[in-house]
Amino acid sequence: xxxxxxxxxxxxxxxxxxxxxxxxDKPVIxxxxxxxxxxxxxxxxxxxxxxxxxxxxxxxQSDNEIDVFFGKSTALTEIxxxxxxxxxxxxxxxxxxxxYLGNLSLTSxxxxxxxxxxxxxxxxxxxxxxxxxxxxxxxxxAANQKSTIHNDPDHNFNAQxxxxxxxxxxxxxxxxxxxxxxxDDELWSSPIDPQQPNxxxxxxxxxxxxxxxxxxxxxxLFIPAFWWHQALSLSxxxxxxxxxxxxxxxxxxxxxxxxxxxxxxxxx
Ligand SMILES: O=C(O)CCC(=O)C(=O)O
Numbered sequence: 001x002x003x004x005x006x007x008x009x010x011x012x013x014x015x016x017x018x019x020x021x022x023x024x025d026k027p028v029i030x031x032x033x034x035x036x037x038x039x040x041x042x043x044x045x046x047x048x049x050x051x052x053x054x055x056x057x058x059x060x061q062s063d064n065e066i067d068v069f070f071g072k073s074t075a076l077t078e079i080x081x082x083x084x085x086x087x088x089x090x091x092x093x094x095x096x097x098x099x100y101l102g103n104l105s106l107t108s109x110x111x112x113x114x115x116x117x118x119x120x121x122x123x124x125x126x127x128x129x130x131x132x133x134x135x136x137x138x139x140x141x142a143a144n145q146k147s148t149i150h151n152d153p154d155h156n157f158n159a160q161x162x163x164x165x166x167x168x169x170x171x172x173x174x175x176x177x178x179x180x181x182x183x184d185d186e187l188w189s190s191p192i193d194p195q196q197p198n199x200x201x202x203x204x205x206x207x208x209x210x211x212x213x214x215x216x217x218x219x220x221l222f223i224p225a226f227w228w229h230q231a232l233s234l235s236x237x238x239x240x241x242x243x244x245x246x247x248x249x250x251x252x253x254x255x256x257x258x259x260x261x262x263x264x265x266x267x268x
Contacts, residue, residue: 001194001205003168006213006221017127021222022155027169027211028222034159035218039121043161043238045085045140052114053082063100063145069189070148070181088142088236098142106136106240124157124220124242131244139231139239149178149190149230154243156223160215163237167213167221168194170228177208178228194230215239 011032012020021028034040058076060068077099079087084101091098106115115136135154143163149170158167170178178190179202192198197205213221223229231239 001197001208001210003210003212006169006211012127014125014127014129017222022127022224025171025224025227027213027224027227029213029215030157030220030222031218033125033218034122034161034220037122037159037161037218039118039159039161039240040218042121045089045162045236045238048140048238049082049085051117053080053085055081055114057081057084057101057104059084059099059101061099063097063102063141065146065148065150065189066191066193068148069150069183070191084140088140091142097144100145101138101140102145102147104138104140106138107134122159122161122240124159127157127222128155128244128246131246133245135243135245137241137243139237139241141233141237143233143235143237145231145233145237146193146195147229147231149180149192149194149228150183151188151226151228152223152243153186153225154245155225156241156243157220158215158223158231158239158241159220160217161238161240162217163233163235164217165215165237165239166232166234167215167223168230168232169211169213169223170208172226172228174208174210174228177204179204180228190228195232 006027006029008029008031012030056078059079061075061077062068088098105111106118149168151172179192180188180190183189192202192205199206215221
């Protein structure tokens with residue numbers, strides 16, 4: 001795998017952002033925006049514990065998505081936020097991985113009460129004025145939590161609120177080198193662990209070209225729709241992401257539907 005560092009841009013205007021990144025289908029880290037959000041100094045694990053400690057949330061039993069998508073631990077369990085935060089602080093060892101509080105919707109009807117409180121603390125700029133809607137999610141995890149390499153059918157902004165995370169990104173056409181498999185109608189994932197790739201099993205992975213994006217507090221990563229990406233937490237982390245629904249995505253999907261047909265379905 002060959003990795004190049006991702007570009008950074010400071011506080012782009014909507015026009016700059018659309019022209020230089022959306023139209024060129026290019027990921028980028030935006031700085032100078034989220035670092036001004038109250039979330040970046042208010043959202044710490046201990047503060048979440050005192051604000052929402054009793055709230056019960058679904059967590060994945062493993063914080064390694066390869067286990068979730070390609071192994072046996074697919075089930076979600078429920079836990080209070082206070083117990084979850086205690087667990088990520090005490091069980092954070094290589095031998096006993098904690099669960100993962102990832103992909104928790106803030107825009108679902110059940111989360112409305114919490115969204116009302118938290119929405120005052122962040123403000124994603126409207127880089128897609130023609131969007132048809134948004135979906136906002138929270139991700140909280142321990143050091144070494146990792147996702148699979150996967151893609152999403154919508155443009156995504158992922159902001160680093162607490163701790164440090166590194167994302168690897170691969171262009172949509174890299175799917176052949178990633179051996180992606182269909183997980184469900186909206187999700188394709190790679191069984192390769194990019195930090196410890198099994199090159200005997202997945203030799204083409206050696207030829208993959210990608211970008212590395214190290215996110216510090218206050219950085220926002222733009223992941224264009226269909227770009228493959230993988231996240232690895234370098235410390236305890238809190239992230240918030242926003243997917244945007246746009247009509248252009250459907251056009252992209254029609255043009256690129258060939259690649260989805262080449263993906264094989266995961267057998268689990
Ligand atoms: O942080 C993670 O675990 C994954 C985040 C992600 O995949 C996303 O924002 O689309």
